[in-house]
Amino acid sequence: MAPQEQTPNMLQLIQMNKSITETQSAIAAAQINMAETQGKIAETQSKMAETQNTIAATQQSMLATLGSPKPEKQ
Structure with a gap:
């Protein structure tokens, strides 16, 4: 191939590589956001469990108050 025939192909490869790199960066950013969101979900679930324990207590x-003997009337 003559050099002038290679140039358009090289430019196309460079552009495709740039596009792939940008896509990979976007995916990495999305994964970071997902990890942060999962952390927030875990915190919320922990708080929910604490709240459920408080409700149960x-x-x-x-129930103990309702079941305790009432003082006798005099």
């Missing part, structure tokens, strides 16, 4: 306390 409150229910147990309420």
Whole structure:
């Protein structure tokens, strides 16, 4: 092939490589965002579990109060 025939192909390869690199960068950024979101979800789930434990403890306390003997009237 003559050099002038290679130039358009080389330019096309350079452009494709640039496009691939940009796509890879976008994917990497999306993965970082996903990891951050997963961290936030885990924090929220932990808080939800704490809240459920608090609710359960409150229910147990309420049941104990309802079940405790009432003082006798005089």
